[in-house]
Amino acid sequence: MSNYRIETACVQGGYTPGNGEPRQIPIVQSTTFKYASSEAMGKLFDLEASGYFYTRLQNPTNDYVAAKLAQLEGGTAAMLTSSGQAANFYAIFNIANCGDHVVSCSTIYGGTFNLFSVTMAKMGIEFTFVSPDCTDEELEAAFRPNTKAVFGETIANPALTVLDIEKFAGAAHAHGVPLIIDNTFATPVNCRPIEWGCDIVTHSTTKYMDGHGCAVGGAIIDSGKFDWMAHADKFPGLCTPDDSYHGITYAEKFGKEGAFITKCTAQLMRDFGSIQSPQHAFYLNLGLESLHVRMPRHCENGQAVAEFLASHPKVEKVNYCGLPGDKYYELAQKYLPNGSCGVVSFELKGGRAAAEAFMGKLKLAAIETHVADARTCCLNPATSTHRQMTDEQLAAAGIPAGLVRMSCGLESKYDLIEDIKQALEAVD
Numbered sequence: 001m002s003n004y005r006i007e008t009a010c011v012q013g014g015y016t017p018g019n020g021e022p023r024q025i026p027i028v029q030s031t032t033f034k035y036a037s038s039e040a041m042g043k044l045f046d047l048e049a050s051g052y053f054y055t056r057l058q059n060p061t062n063d064y065v066a067a068k069l070a071q072l073e074g075g076t077a078a079m080l081t082s083s084g085q086a087a088n089f090y091a092i093f094n095i096a097n098c099g100d101h102v103v104s105c106s107t108i109y110g111g112t113f114n115l116f117s118v119t120m121a122k123m124g125i126e127f128t129f130v131s132p133d134c135t136d137e138e139l140e141a142a143f144r145p146n147t148k149a150v151f152g153e154t155i156a157n158p159a160l161t162v163l164d165i166e167k168f169a170g171a172a173h174a175h176g177v178p179l180i181i182d183n184t185f186a187t188p189v190n191c192r193p194i195e196w197g198c199d200i201v202t203h204s205t206t207k208y209m210d211g212h213g214c215a216v217g218g219a220i221i222d223s224g225k226f227d228w229m230a231h232a233d234k235f236p237g238l239c240t241p242d243d244s245y246h247g248i249t250y251a252e253k254f255g256k257e258g259a260f261i262t263k264c265t266a267q268l269m270r271d272f273g274s275i276q277s278p279q280h281a282f283y284l285n286l287g288l289e290s291l292h293v294r295m296p297r298h299c300e301n302g303q304a305v306a307e308f309l310a311s312h313p314k315v316e317k318v319n320y321c322g323l324p325g326d327k328y329y330e331l332a333q334k335y336l337p338n339g340s341c342g343v344v345s346f347e348l349k350g351g352r353a354a355a356e357a358f359m360g361k362l363k364l365a366a367i368e369t370h371v372a373d374a375r376t377c378c379l380n381p382a383t384s385t386h387r388q389m390t391d392e393q394l395a396a397a398g399i400p401a402g403l404v405r406m407s408c409g410l411e412s413k414y415d416l417i418e419d420i421k422q423a424l425e426a427v428d
């Protein structure tokens with residue numbers, strides 16, 4: 001399967017039925033699995049043999065879909081989580097513990113910012129936030145001896161900044177730590193961060209991957225490229241024996257290709273239990289089957305809406321990296337040559353009040369805390385998703401109070417533009 005193009009992997013990756021087996025992936029709706037002897041089961045607990053024993057850790061349906069995601073991103077191993085939040089938490093907590101430090105881009109999803117700056121800070125993990133546009137010197141200055149990872153988003157939600165992946169990967173590797181990228185908005189159809197030096201990819205599969213607004217979920221994909229043993233002093237969790245698993249050393253037993261995901265499953269999924277339900281994994285897989293068909297349409301609609309808004313006299317500013325003249329146009333040409341995503345953000349000349357009035361007049365685009373769905377939706381981040389942030393934090397994250405984020409769905413671009421046009425005419 002691994003030699004096929006992304007379109008084929010979207011449809012058929014991860015699961016190859018044998019004779020007489022279901023063509024569609026089976027939903028293994030079972031919490032537990034039967035064994036003939038305690039000895040056979042004991043081998044699973046010792047990670048001596050691979051197999052299923054309890055769905056809190058692993059389930060075949062989830063594993064088919066995780067294998068597809070590994071193929072789509074060009075990684076060696078993957079796991080599903082109950083949400084994107086769980087994916088980002090696990091990806092960091094798998095290698096950074098109390099007393100450790102992480103360098104993160106400041107333009108990241110509001111929920112992730114809160115997870116890092118509040119909840120993980122309480123756990124004793126410190127984050128230094130840097131602008132995605134920082135100089136090499138500023139990036140360098142953010143590292144400390146106890147830094148364990150660098151984090152960013154390919155296309156930031158909702159700031160729509162584009163990450164210079166090679167620059168951030170170079171800095172991370174110079175300090176012997178992995179680069180973790182949340183690739184939710186681009187999806188592997190538009191960017192495969194591993195090809196640019198990223199080590200671990202995360203997703204909120206709730207967004208384009210599901211694509212129909214029906215199932216919250218997340219995923220972590222390991223490139224299998226980071227050499228944990230070469231930096232064993234920094235990553236004792238991977239490079240020294242795990243007493244909670246009979247003295248296994250993950251990086252030795254599972255190698256570069258498997259250590260990260262095996263540890264994350266065996267320890268974090270075991271202890272925190274944020275598993276995706278097999279039913280949700282099935283929905284996710286339905287979404288993945290058409291991801292490569294849907295993404296170009298989302299991008300086409302995003303581009304058309306961005307161009308219309310940019311030419312409208314009531315619009316102050318449009319952020320969309322597909323617009324020549326956008327601050328991230330050049331980076332997008334490099335990392336996202338086939339398109340970025342369907343999300344466009346913009347400020348109206350009338351500020352926050354005009355933005356609210358405009359949103360109230362839209363007929364097709366619903367006001368929703370969501371993005372990346374077949375149906376067009378919009379939101380004012382400052383009063384919703386980013387409500388917990390101060391004005392200074394909002395400014396650092398590139399989100400003015402009057403910003404409207406519009407996620408262009410799969411409807412006709414002509415209907416979307418007419419809807420926006422009538423709503424703009426109705427505001428002063």
Ligand SMILES: *Cc1c(COP(=O)(O)O)cnc(C)c1O
Binds near residue numbers: 086204217
């Ligand atoms: C939505 C989102 C998340 C959080 O994902 P959930 O599935 O809602 O938990 C994380 N990162 C990005 C970029 C997102 O858009």
